[in-house]
Amino acid sequence: MSVHHDSHEGILRSALEENGLRYTEQRSAVFEHLANTKSHPTADEVLLAVRPALPGISLATVYKSLETLVGCGLVNKLTYSDGSSRYDGCTDPHHHARCGRCGRVVDVPGSLPEDQVEGLRLGASDFVVTGYRLELTGYCQPCLTAERV
């Protein structure tokens, strides 16, 4: 049961070290939670999730830890039209689909074919493309049922 934990810890330690940053239990707890969940929590939700393990942790620290992890490239930050930010610890290539009613975000596997990306790259002249983000919009089944659309 500690395999995953150890693996995450190793990844985190190396990433922090590479950036001249220190390994702390707060950063570890935040990273562990993101790496183990399939949800895409807000900073507030991360706080609630790590409180049981670290009762003293503060929201400000969660924000600082999240920014640190984003800076190390271990976590992605997603922002949405309602002003909320969510964090995604999944490093496999995938897209997101977001429900326009309840705001829930689900993963959609896959990545764009390389030639597709190359085409986009050419369309963005005078711009060095380092990556992309693809997000589907629509409605999840529970919300469709609820509204009987």
Place this chain on the structure above:
Amino acid sequence: MSVHHDSHEGILRSALEENGLRYTEQRSAVFEHLANTKSHPTADEVLLAVRPALPGISLATVYKSLETLVGCGLVNKLTYSDGSSRYDGCTDPHHHARCGRCGRVVDVPGSLPEDQVEGLRLGASDFVVTGYRLELTGYCQPCLTAERV
């Protein structure tokens, strides 16, 4: 020189009417600005842009007008990791590329091929896909030069 203006006004009047909303000079000024610019301004920037024509307009009204236009489908709202929201009056299908240093957003023409979108649709089971948003990340030429990367 009034051709564009009249055309925009007609589009706006119809869209508002369809939704049972009123045509006002504030909504008109905000829409005009978005329809005529290639930039993707923040609410604050829209305020500055329309102030010369409507000195009395307030930021709250700009926000309200923008939400109204988004609701009518005339304008798209874009949100970013730094917490800022930008508004895009271009209705042609296109993507965006955003500079990770200065935050500027430029348009990238094109849209994904239908079969590509269909594939994504299938990957998002239990989800009715109504659209998508594709955004490139990277750095614009001025910023690359400035940092001599």
Place this chain on the structure above:
DNA sequence: GTATCTGCAAATTTTTTGCCAGTAG
């Protein structure tokens, strides 16, 4: 005439910052 809209200011929400004590290396 009347429901909708604007402007103002205050409220909310989300995120960031300064500072001192605590801790990793």
Place this chain on the structure above:
DNA sequence: CTACTGGCAAAAAATTTGCAGATAC
């Protein structure tokens, strides 16, 4: 040891809201 961190509370930034007067239709 010494610089990097965390916790706290206060600040900052972005957006929304309540209300009274103004306006579109």
